[in-house]
Amino acid sequence: MEQQRAEEYDFRQHDRIWQRVSPGMVPYPSLRGEVQAELRLPGAEANPCCLGSVAAESLPVLEGFLEEEQQVLALEQMLLRHVPTPMAAAVLERLVKGGEEIRRRLSAVIFLIDGYWQEEGQLMPRPRLRRFTEGLRTAYHLEICGAQNYERAAEGTTDACLSRILRQLSQEKYTRADRVLKLLAGHCK
Numbered sequence: 122m123e124q125q126r127a128e129e130y131d132f133r134q135h136d137r138i139w140q141r142v143s144p145g146m147v148p149y150p151s152l153r154g155e156v157q158a159e160l161r162l163p164g165a166e167a168n169p170c171c172l173g174s175v176a177a178e179s180l181p182v183l184e185g186f187l188e189e190e191q192q193v194l195a196l197e198q199m200l201l202r203h204v205p206t207p208m209a210a211a212v213l214e215r216l217v218k219g220g221e222e223i224r225r226r227l228s229a230v231i232f233l234i235d236g237y238w239q240e241e242g243q244l245m246p247r248p249r250l251r252r253f254t255e256g257l258r259t260a261y262h263l264e265i266c267g268a269q270n271y272e273r274a275a276e277g278t279t280d281a282c283l284s285r286i287l288r289q290l291s292q293e294k295y296t297r298a299d300r301v302l303k304l305l306a307g308h309c310k
Contacts, residue, residue: 171282172233179278180235186271186290187227187239193263194220200256205308212304216260216297223290230286254308261301268294 197216204210228239250256268291275287 171280172230173280176234176278176280176283179274179280179283180231182274183227183231183234184239186267186274187224187231189263189267189270190220190224190227193260193267194224196256196260196263199250200253200260203250203253203256205253209304209308212300216300219293219297223293226286226290230283234283254305257301257305257308261298261305264294264298264301268292268298 194217197213197220201210201213201217204213232238271287271291271294275284275291278284278287
């Protein structure tokens, strides 16, 4: 039973902790060698389940999405501070709350894949707002491009769970872009 647990143990989180404590040390090298040797057998996978080793290939993409979502959130928070009408404020408040939820979900997905929780990044530099409508224009493009990028990433992974999550995020981003478009159309009356 203990041998089976050792074979399935993912050393990445363990390594990150030890990297901080003693960068040159390799704790339990004999156990690690046995596990790594077995993983080199044909067909062996360290984590064959959903959001496992196959999804790990998408980590740089997911981390990029997290940064992009932070940029969108910063813009929409800034727009909320300059909102001209109560109706626009309500829409932007929903967008900000939804953006925060997307960020939390992406952080959770990254954690499920590699066991490392993405700390909330520093807020992006605040964009300068010349006109409210220009900010909405930028928000629309960020949302719609994000939707398309999530869709492409979903098509580019063979991890079924990750693909499903990315498709859901894509749909959510399309809905968000539609809200921004409606807000812009209402503002331009």
